[in-house]
Amino acid sequence: MHALSAIAPPFPAASGPLGAEVFAGLTASPKRLSPWLFYDERGSGLFEQITALPEYYLTRTERSILETHADAMVSAASGCGRISIMELGAGTATKTGLILQAAVRRQNTVTYYPIDVSETPLLQARDRLEADIPGVSVLPRIADYTRELARVETSGERRLVLYIGSSLGNFEPLEALGLLQSLRETLTAGDKLLLGVDMVKDVSLLLAAYDDSAGVTAAFNKNVLVRINQELGANFDINLFQHRAVWNENHSRIEMHLVSLVAQQVQIPALGLKLFFEPGESIHTENSYKFHDEDVIEMLERSGFHLSDHWTDSREWFGEYLATAW
Numbered sequence: 486m487h488a489l490s491a492i493a494p495p496f497p498a499a500s501g502p503l504g505a506e507v508f509a510g511l512t513a514s515p516k517r518l519s520p521w522l523f524y525d526e527r528g529s530g531l532f533e534q535i536t537a538l539p540e541y542y543l544t545r546t547e548r549s550i551l552e553t554h555a556d557a558m559v560s561a562a563s564g565c566g567r568i569s570i571m572e573l574g575a576g577t578a579t580k581t582g583l584i585l586q587a588a589v590r591r592q593n594t595v596t597y598y599p600i601d602v603s604e605t606p607l608l609q610a611r612d613r614l615e616a617d618i619p620g621v622s623v624l625p626r627i628a629d630y631t632r633e634l635a636r637v638e639t640s641g642e643r644r645l646v647l648y649i650g651s652s653l654g655n656f657e658p659l660e661a662l663g664l665l666q667s668l669r670e671t672l673t674a675g676d677k678l679l680l681g682v683d684m685v686k687d688v689s690l691l692l693a694a695y696d697d698s699a700g701v702t703a704a705f706n707k708n709v710l711v712r713i714n715q716e717l718g719a720n721f722d723i724n725l726f727q728h729r730a731v732w733n734e735n736h737s738r739i740e741m742h743l744v745s746l747v748a749q750q751v752q753i754p755a756l757g758l759k760l761f762f763e764p765g766e767s768i769h770t771e772n773s774y775k776f777h778d779e780d781v782i783e784m785l786e787r788s789g790f791h792l793s794d795h796w797t798d799s800r801e802w803f804g805e806y807l808a809t810a811w
Contacts, residue, residue, distance in 0.1 A: 496757050498717055499755075499756050503716055503717070504756055506519050507713055507756065508756045508758065511753075511758065511760055512758070516760075516767070516769070517768065517769040517770070518769075520655050520771040521602075522712060522713075523706075523708065523709055523770075523771075525708070527708055527712075528705060528708045528709070529606065531701060531705040531708060534701050535701050536579075538697045538701060539697075540693040540694050540697045541697065542802060543651060543683055543803065544579075546798050546800075546803045547650065547651075547803050547805070548583070550803060551649075551805070552583055555584050555587035556590065556591070557794075558584065558587065558796070558805070559587040559590075559591050559645070561677075561794050561807055562643075562677040562807060563592065563645070564643075566642070567592050568588065568592070568677075569598065569640050569642040569643075569644055569645070570585065570595060570598070570644070570646075570647060571597075571599075571637070571645070571646045572597070572598070572599045572600060573630040573646065573647070573652070573668075574600065574601055574630060574648070574650070575599030575600060575601050575607065575647075576601055576603075576606050577606045577613075578599055578606075578610040580649065580650075581610075581614075582617065582618060584647065585597055585618050585621050586618055589618060589620040589621060593620055594620045594621070595620065595621055595622070596624060596642075597624070598624050598637070599625050599626070600626045600627075600630045600634075601627065601630075604625075604627050607625035607627065610623065610625075611623040631664060634667060634671045643673075643675060643676055644672065644676045645677045646668065646672070646676065647681075648678065648679070648680050648681070649679065649681035651682050651683040651803070653665075653680065653774075654682060654683060654738070654772075654773045654774040654775065655772060655773060656774075661774075665785070665788035666787075666789065668788075669788050669789035669810055670789075674811055675809065675810065676810045677793070677808065677810070678785075678809075679807050680781070680805070680808065681803065681804070681806075682781055682803070682804055682806070683773070683775050683776065683802070683803055684775060684776055684778070684801060684802055685776065685777055686802055690802075692730055692731075692732060692739070694739075695730035695739050702730070702741075703727075706728045706741055706743060706770055706771075707726060707728060710726065711723060713753065717753050717756060718755045719752065719753040720752055721751055725747055726743045726745055726746065726768075727743070727744045727746055728741070728742075728743065728744075729741070729743075729744050729767070730742075736774070737774060737775050737777075738773060739772070739775070740769060740772055740773075741770045741772075742767040742768065743767065743768040743770055744765060745763065745764060745765065745766045745767070746764065747762075747764055748762065749761075749762050750762075776804070778804065781806055782806075785806065785808045789810060789811065790809060790810055790811070791809050792806060792807075792808050793807045794806075794807040795807070
């Protein structure tokens, strides 16, 4: 049975970002939740743990590319002039220091504008980067880069925009294209984008990265239910849901799901919701698209960018694409 009952609005919690997303996603068929819901304080901490797991190749592979090629990236981005650096979804900016160090080596000082919806990691990144890298000035911008890029002010210097970590892969293809097009509209011709994406590879490697043996990714996935319990008064029993990662070959993506182990009823009083789950019914919590080289280049061209350069690791597991706004 897929029945649900919902008491008619108004419920004040349903008008906020969290409540609106939870209401829309859990009354949809099939049920879904947006991956941005993962990142409360506990979820952000769990993700930092994931990036250090042996199965999670993404962070260390991208870091190795930046360690090897940061100077070439900054040189290609700046040409004969100075640049400022802006980062979408910066979080704690753990890898960004490599680019900032290269910028300081090239032009002595650099202004860095990290953009994120969460203030705490931005302030932590500011304090750490300014202490560790003399010559870096960090000016955080608290904003949702998917909707508020136009209001993010920076200096008049040529900009290098970092969108690394394969975050673009969390969006549906048309959404990803729209995001890049919106970014292009905020840039001046000649500004640069450094886009980091995860490439298609052996399925066993992909699945292990999203279903680690220590269970950290499972805890990260289930934390979305913990957050709904805490912030909306729901009564999800996380022990009655199982983390599941699957490879969708047709869509070239890893999918994460929370699968109900039993027939059960869940209430979310703040939204006036009573939900029913069948055994095996899933809440689809995340997609992580993996890319082929030609797909990335086509998407950049359609968004108003022209590919300037490209770097990868020796196994070609991850790619960094430098593109110029034209």
